[in-house]
Amino acid sequence: xxxALSRMRNIGISAHIxxxxxxxxxxxxxxxxxxxxxxxxxxxxxxxxxxxxxxxERERGITISSATTNVSWQDHSINIIDTPGHVDFxxxxxxxxxxxxxxxxxLCSVGGVQSQTLTVDKQLKRYKVPILAFxxxxxxxxxxxxxxxxxxxxKLGRRxxxxxxxIGLEDNFRGVIDLVSLQAVYFDGPNGEIVRREEIPAELxxxxxxxxxxxxxxxxxSSDELAEAILEDKVTPELLHRVLRQATIQREFTPVFIGSAxxxxxxxxxxxxxxxxxxxxxxxxxxxxDLDHNEQPVVLQADPELPCVAYAFKLEExxxxxxxYVRIYQGKIRKGDELFNTRxxxxxxxxxxxxxxxDHMEDITEALAGDIIALFGVDFASGDTICxxxxxxxxxxxxxxxxxxxxAIEPVDKISSDRLSRALxxxxxxxxxxxxxxxxxxxxxIIQGMGELHLDVYIERMKREYKVEVVxxxxxxxxxxxxxxxxxxxxxxxxxxxxxxxxxxxTGYLEPFEGSYExxxxxxxxxxxxxxxxxxxxxxxxxxxxxxxxxxxxxxxxVVLTDGQFHPVDSSDLAFQLAAQGAFKQAYKKAKPQLLExxxxxxxxxxxxxxxxVFASLNQRRGIIxxxxxxxxxxxxEAEVPLSEMFGYSSVLRSMTQxxxxxxxxxxxxxxxxxxxxxxxxxxxxxxxxxxxxx
Amino acid sequence: MVKKILSSKxxxxxxxxxxxxxxxxxNLGVFASRKGVGKTACxxxxxxxxxxxxxxxxxxxxxxxxxxxxxxxxxxxxxLATSENLQKAMETHDEIIRRRVIMNFQQxxxxxxxxxxxLEALLVHGNFPARTIIVDGFNFYLxxxxxxxxxxxxxxxxxxxxxxxxxxHGDDPLFDEQGIPFxxxxxLDSFDIIFTLENEKDRVKVNLVKDHDRLSLKKLNLELDPxxxxxxxx
Numbered sequence: 001x002x003x004a005l006s007r008m009r010n011i012g013i014s015a016h017i018x019x020x021x022x023x024x025x026x027x028x029x030x031x032x033x034x035x036x037x038x039x040x041x042x043x044x045x046x047x048x049x050x051x052x053x054x055x056x057e058r059e060r061g062i063t064i065s066s067a068t069t070n071v072s073w074q075d076h077s078i079n080i081i082d083t084p085g086h087v088d089f090x091x092x093x094x095x096x097x098x099x100x101x102x103x104x105x106x107l108c109s110v111g112g113v114q115s116q117t118l119t120v121d122k123q124l125k126r127y128k129v130p131i132l133a134f135x136x137x138x139x140x141x142x143x144x145x146x147x148x149x150x151x152x153x154x155k156l157g158r159r160x161x162x163x164x165x166x167i168g169l170e171d172n173f174r175g176v177i178d179l180v181s182l183q184a185v186y187f188d189g190p191n192g193e194i195v196r197r198e199e200i201p202a203e204l205x206x207x208x209x210x211x212x213x214x215x216x217x218x219x220x221x222s223s224d225e226l227a228e229a230i231l232e233d234k235v236t237p238e239l240l241h242r243v244l245r246q247a248t249i250q251r252e253f254t255p256v257f258i259g260s261a262x263x264x265x266x267x268x269x270x271x272x273x274x275x276x277x278x279x280x281x282x283x284x285x286x287x288x289x290d291l292d293h294n295e296q297p298v299v300l301q302a303d304p305e306l307p308c309v310a311y312a313f314k315l316e317e318x319x320x321x322x323x324x325y326v327r328i329y330q331g332k333i334r335k336g337d338e339l340f341n342t343r344x345x346x347x348x349x350x351x352x353x354x355x356x357x358x359d360h361m362e363d364i365t366e367a368l369a370g371d372i373i374a375l376f377g378v379d380f381a382s383g384d385t386i387c388x389x390x391x392x393x394x395x396x397x398x399x400x401x402x403x404x405x406x407x408a409i410e411p412v413d414k415i416s417s418d419r420l421s422r423a424l425x426x427x428x429x430x431x432x433x434x435x436x437x438x439x440x441x442x443x444x445x446i447i448q449g450m451g452e453l454h455l456d457v458y459i460e461r462m463k464r465e466y467k468v469e470v471v472x473x474x475x476x477x478x479x480x481x482x483x484x485x486x487x488x489x490x491x492x493x494x495x496x497x498x499x500x501x502x503x504x505x506x507t508g509y510l511e512p513f514e515g516s517y518e519x520x521x522x523x524x525x526x527x528x529x530x531x532x533x534x535x536x537x538x539x540x541x542x543x544x545x546x547x548x549x550x551x552x553x554x555x556x557x558x559v560v561l562t563d564g565q566f567h568p569v570d571s572s573d574l575a576f577q578l579a580a581q582g583a584f585k586q587a588y589k590k591a592k593p594q595l596l597e598x599x600x601x602x603x604x605x606x607x608x609x610x611x612x613x614v615f616a617s618l619n620q621r622r623g624i625i626x627x628x629x630x631x632x633x634x635x636x637x638e639a640e641v642p643l644s645e646m647f648g649y650s651s652v653l654r655s656m657t658q659x660x661x662x663x664x665x666x667x668x669x670x671x672x673x674x675x676x677x678x679x680x681x682x683x684x685x686x687x688x689x690x691x692x693x694x695x
Numbered sequence: 696m697v698k699k700i701l702s703s704k705x706x707x708x709x710x711x712x713x714x715x716x717x718x719x720x721x722n723l724g725v726f727a728s729r730k731g732v733g734k735t736a737c738x739x740x741x742x743x744x745x746x747x748x749x750x751x752x753x754x755x756x757x758x759x760x761x762x763x764x765x766x767x768x769x770x771x772x773x774x775l776a777t778s779e780n781l782q783k784a785m786e787t788h789d790e791i792i793r794r795r796v797i798m799n800f801q802q803x804x805x806x807x808x809x810x811x812x813x814l815e816a817l818l819v820h821g822n823f824p825a826r827t828i829i830v831d832g833f834n835f836y837l838x839x840x841x842x843x844x845x846x847x848x849x850x851x852x853x854x855x856x857x858x859x860x861x862x863x864h865g866d867d868p869l870f871d872e873q874g875i876p877f878x879x880x881x882x883l884d885s886f887d888i889i890f891t892l893e894n895e896k897d898r899v900k901v902n903l904v905k906d907h908d909r910l911s912l913k914k915l916n917l918e919l920d921p922x923x924x925x926x927x928x929x
Contacts, residue, residue, distance in 0.1 A: 611813060615821025625823070627761040627797040630813050638761075 005302055006280045008370045009078045010327070012096055014124060015106035016116040020136040024106055024261040025080060031193065031267055032071035032078070068314070068325055068372055070355050073271045079372040095382060097127040098395075099313045099327040099372065102278030104270065105133045109143040109258070113151040115603040115636060115664050121156045130249050132257060132273050133158075138166055138173045139260040149256050160254040161215040163244075164269065165208060167201065176258055176266055177204060179212045180240050185269060192264025216240075222247035241276055248277040281370025286329050288385070288393035291342060298393060300330040302369040307331050307388035308339060311395045312380045315430045317465070322426075324375045325356075329395070331388060333373070334366040342385045342394050352376035381429045403435055403448035404598040404643055404667050407455050408473035410444060416468045420445070423466040427458055434458060442692075448478070451665065452647060477644040478598060479681070480670050481547030482556040483591035486511040491583035492565075493575055502572065504528075504579035505565035506536055510587045513558035517544060520560045528564035532576040536561055539580025548588055549595050549678070550685050555670070559584075595678040596670040598643040603636060604653065606661035611635040613656045621645035622674075640668060705779060706917055706926035707740045713915050714888055714906050720826065720854040723847055723885055727861040727876045728892035729869070733899050734860035736924035737892070738829045739771045741858055746791035747781075751825035753814060754797045757832035764797050764831075774923040796823060807842035811849050818853060830859045835878050843885045859886075874904040874912035883910075897921065900929065 015021040068081045081096045097103075103124055107117060124131055133152055135145045145166060152160045164176040167184060175186040177200055184201060188194040200208050216235065220227040223243040229235045247253035257273055259266015282302040288309055289295040300309055308331030316323045326333070333339070337350045354361040354374050367373040380386075385394045411417040424436045424447070435448040449455045452475060462468040488509045495502040506528070519537045528536070537559075544554045564579075602623065606614050608630060614637055618625055623641035646665060653661050673681065711717045718724045726734045742752045756764055772791070776784040796817060800810055817823045830846070833839070850857050863869045863876055870876055874891060875883070889905035899919040904912050918929045 608809070608813065608816075612816030612820025615817050615823065619821055619823070624793050625796045625817075625821070626765075626792075627799060628813065628817070629761060629799040630809070635813070 004077075004368060005282045005370050007076045008280050009076060009274055009278055010081065010099065010101045010281060010370070010372055011078060011274055011278060012081045012100040012103040012129075013106060014097075014103050014120045014131075016108065016111065016114045016120070019106045019108040019111065019117075020261050021106045024104075024134065024136060024267070027261045027264065027267045028080065028271060029069065029071060030191065031271065032073050068374075069357050070372075071357075074275050076275045077371075078271075078274060081372070095313050097123055097129060099311060100127070100129050101281055101284045102274070103129050103131045104274070105131045105254075107133060107135050107148050107152070108140075109135045109137045109145050109148055110140050112144075112148040113155040114605060118155070119664070119666070121158075128251065130251050130277075130279060132248070132255050132270070132277060133160060134266075134270055135256060135258045136261055138169060138258055138265070139171065139263045141170055143169050143173070145256075145258045152254060152256065158254045159218055159221075159252060160256050161218040162211055162256045162258065163215065163273070164256075164258050164266070165204070165211050166258055167204065173260060173263065173265065176269065177208045178269065179208060179215050180244075181237050182208065182212065187265045187268070192267070195268050219243055219247060219253055222250075222252050245277045249279045249283055281329075286395075288329070288395050291392040291394055295394075302330065304332045304368040306369075307391050308333060308337075308386070309388075309391065309393050309395070310339075310386040312382055312384040312386065315380065315382050315426070317426055321376060322379070323354075324378055324380045325372065326375055326386065327372050328367055328369050330369050332366055332368045333375075333386075338389060340387050340389050340391070341380065342387055342392055343381070344379075344384070347389065348378050350375065351378070383432065402478075403433060403450060404478050404600075405451060405455065406446050406448040406476045406478060408439070408442070408444040408446055408476070409459070409470040410472075412469040412471060416470065419466045419468045420462065420470065423462045423468055427461070444473070450667070453650075475647055477642075479550050479552040479673070480596040481549050481552050481554045481593050482596055482670075483510055483512055483554075483588070483593050485590075485592040487587040487590035487592075489583040489587035491579055491586050493579035493582055495575075496570075500572075501567075501570040502575040502578070503567035503570035504532070504572075504575035506561060506576070506579045506583045507563040508559065508561040508583070510584070510591050511558050511560070512591075513556050516555045517541065518558040520558065522560060522562045523564055528561070528566055528576070529571075532566065532571065532573065533561070535573045535576035536564075536580045539577035540584055542577065543581050543584035543588075547593060548585070549593055549682055552595070554588075554593075555596070595673040595681065597673045599640050599668050599671045600643050600646060600665045601668040602639045602641045602646070602649075602663055602665045604639070604661055604663040605634060605636050606653075606657055608633060608635045610657040610661060611637065614653070614661065617649075617652060617656060621649070641665075642671075642673075643667075705744075706928060707744045709928070710737075710890075710901065710915070710917055710926055711741075711744075713903055713913075713917075715909075716907075718856045718858070718888055720856055721851040722887040723843070723850060723857045723859065724888035724890070725859040725861050725879065725886050726890045726892060727863055727879060729863050729894075732892045732894060733919045733924055734862070734892065735767060735831055736771065736919060737890070737901075737926070738831055738858055738860055739767050740775070740926060742795070742827065742829050743768070743772055743775055743791070745827045746794050747787060749794070750827060751794045751796075751823060752827045752829060753817065753823070753825045754795065754829045754831065755810065755814070756797065756799050757834070761797050761799050764799075768795070771924070774925050778923065778925055794825075796825070807839075807845050811845060814849070815853075826855055828855050828857045830857060833859055833861070835861050835882065836864075840881055840885075843882050847885045873910060874902055875910070892919070898929070901926070 013021050013025055068079055071078050071080065081100060105121065105124065107113065135148050137143060138145060149160060149162050152158050163179055165179065166173060167175045167177060175184060177184050182200060183197045184199060186196040188196050216230055220230055226239060226243045229239055244255060248255055255273060255277055257266065257270045259270065261267060286300045287297045288300055290298050308328065310326045310328045310333060312324050312326050314325035333350055333353065335350055335353050338347055339350060340347050353364050353367060354376065355364050356374055387393050411420045427434050428436055433450050437446055439446050447455060447458065459470065459472060462470060486509055490507045492505040493502060519540060521533050540559045544557065547554045604614050611628065615625060618639045618641060621641050622645050623639040626638045626640060629636045653663055726737045728734055742754060745752050754764060772788060781787060798813055814828065818825060846857055861879060863878060875889065876891060879886065879889060886905060887907050891902045891904055893900045893902055901915045901917040902912060903915055916929050917926055920927045
């Protein structure tokens with residue numbers, strides 16, 4: 001095993017918003033001696049934490065973009081990928097998770113497992129990422145790490161145990177007891193940088209033994225060797241470390257660490273945990289698809305001597321041009337190498353190669369399998385795969401959801417207009433859930449995304465990074481149309497205006513379909529020649545782009561083509577496409593189309609005293625309240641609410657609960673718009689069309 | 696509004712008809728049995744009956760996770776739709792979800808006043824039109840007479856009917872000679888209707904032991920289907 005590889009870690013820090021993730025990251029950087037002074041997140045001293053280098057994030061106190069940074073701890077090289085916490089930015093989280101080998105899941109010792117934690121945890125499980133849990137904020141009033149550990153077991157369904165217990169809590173939180181080495185650990189010096197290990201205080205010995213038993217009980221399920229050693233009372237810290245490492249990497253067990261990043265306590269043992277229990281790149285299986293062999297899966301080896309396979313997971317525009325963050329899965333990348341982008345099918349030469357340390361970078365000449373680095377001067381989109389010439393692999397493309405909201409924007413002047421196109425092309429490359437197009441009817445630029453906040457952030461970034469001022473319209477919900485009944489068509493397209501004529505006839509029917517679109521050809525006896533069948537398919541697909549109710553895309557249609565007719569001279573590809581479009585138009589109204597709207601799963605966490613107001617506010621928004629879970633002080637209310645009703649909800653919720661409640665929302669499904677509303681929407685649409693015509 | 700979808704001969708209606716005038720607003724009813732006999736199945740059927748008739752239901756649970764409770768409703772609805780040959784089952788299903796809210800109160804440290812406050816928030820402030828409240832998992836073995844009185848008071852005040860489940864445990868005998876569970880004797884004044892479920896030769900039989908002011912054991916001609924847990928004629 002290559003020594004450099006076994007001393008490498010790629011980790012992420014995932015958390016519920018406000019659980020102290022950024023402070024934790026910043027403390028980790030400090031103890032790894034990369035930065036000399038610590039800042040607090042909200043930028044009180046004008047500094048801002050090191051990872052949040054985008055100005056906007058600094059202002060909001062949250063982390064939006066996934067920067068990566070490299071630190072060393074105990075002779076190990078750790079790449080930390082900072083992942084955003086808000087649901088509106090999940091594509092960023094998911095893209096980051098793709099390149100991680102392990103993660104720290106941060107939980108608040110007061111709030112415990114919250115709705116966002118569940119989302120993040122689901123993502124970690126989907127990408128099979130081994131994790132350590134860190135229960136933060138033990139200095140807070142109401143801190144209860146034992147309760148949070150139970151929630152990790154009950155709510156997240158993980159087999160977990162505390163590796164440490166606290167010495168004192170809240171104001172009195174002084175240090176931790178390490179249950180593996182059975183020592184008390186204190187953090188001295190002005191910034192907690194001196195770790196002092198001592199004997200366990202007598203009054204805590206019994207408790208320590210009890211929780212060590214619990215730890216041994218949990219972990220012995222993963223190892224017969226340990227189970228035997230427990231019986232014979234011969235458990236050594238080395239054996240325990242080994243079993244913990246193995247069980248954590250195989251995702252059978254989640255070690256739970258505790259501390260307070262803000263009070264500089266518990267960070268160094270957590271870093272030891274990263275080195276001891278999270279896998280190195282060679283211990284994680286990564287699979288690519290071979291495009292030359294029918295996308296056959298190929299297991300990649302973290303061996304620098306093999307041909308290179310790497311993944312571009314993040315783009316950033318810095319002052320020196322575009323920076324592309326790359327994770328190398330196999331082989332190595334050297335300055336001057338010639339490599340191949342399998343999506344764009346283009347070869348390129350590796351120019352400048354850098355290693356990122358929060359906001360400064362270090363030039364390097366080569367990087368090996370397992371590492372995360374950044375490239376300058378290459379034109380990539382995020383999600384691209386890079387290979388040595390001769391290989392044609394792609395790393396499984398990650399799932400990209402369809403946008404649910406759109407917004408018309410207009411630059412205020414000509415200068416802004418030029419910059420705007422640069423900004424938009426950058427954003428769409430960075431974030432596949434952010435899309436943009438020019439509406440041919442209104443001549444407006446439309447941007448689309450996953451939620452109000454998502455688009456807000458890009459509008460802000462336009463202002464800050466590109467100095468673009470735009471006027472925005474009202475956010476528009478992405479409606480869909482769907483048919484509810486079967487309808488037959490029999491359509492003849494015929495045109496004779498001198499020169500070659502056009503003739504095509506198509507017969508068949510439309511019917512509702514579970515998926516998005518299906519085309520079935522049942523034409524017999526060559527009534528439509530085989531070469532024109534795809535033309536029909538294309539014609540029908542073109543019709544799906546704009547429904548007749550609201551001009552929205554149509555989903556859930558199966559087209560069955562049963563018969564037709566052609567003319568040896570006048571039939572053509574175009575004629576059949578137009579016939580299909582005519583046929584669709586003819587049948588669509590008969591198929592009883594209806595309007596669908598995106599329904600969001602909304603989870604509100606509120607102090608119980610405000611739950612009545614929250615119920616009322618969700619009810620007013622045509623919400624269906626699914627459940628309410630009460631824990632005494634807090635209520636977690638889950639509801640299904642149409643997206644069109646959720647605009648501005650965050651400020652409503654804030655003022656209703658004095659800022660004490662928060663909510664998350666994600667796309668759930670498309671569902672029928674109530675009749676009266678659908679009619680209103682269609683009437684508005686008609687009027688708009690009239691207005692356009694009037695112009 | 697979906698009304699009278701279940702036929703008047705449907706067993707769940709027979710169950711309610713076996714009682715003088717049904718439970719009625721302001722009253723409390725209870726199903727008592729040992730664990731795992733079918734109390735939740737009975738409660739969910741009563742709730743579904745209300746829901747398909749267009750009424751709102753709040754399901755209060757002390758122990759189960761929300762997804763378990765939802766699974767109960769899904770399963771029982773599926774069985775009911777099949778056995779009653781419901782037309783437009785999917786539409787009915789979507790309709791009834793709108794009228795049901797599940798409230799989950801975590802065990803321990805949660806007093807009845809808080810539970811009622813939560814209910815009031817939903818009913819009054821949230822304007823949720825429920826008339827039936829299902830309470831599953833309430834522990835009658837804790838000294839709870841005062842709590843049950845609070846529920847009763849709340850039921851009268853808001854004109855609601857409450858259906859409870861009461862899980863019996865301990866050594867036999869659990870019932871007195873009239874068939875009343877010993878544990879419920881402390882609460883007799885507050886409960887208007889008491890059903891018990893009894894395992895008899897692999898069948899689960901339903902008994903009525905308190906019917907408003909009448910206290911006497913009446914073996915009903917109803918049992919739970921062992922496969923679907925639906926109420927059926929014996």
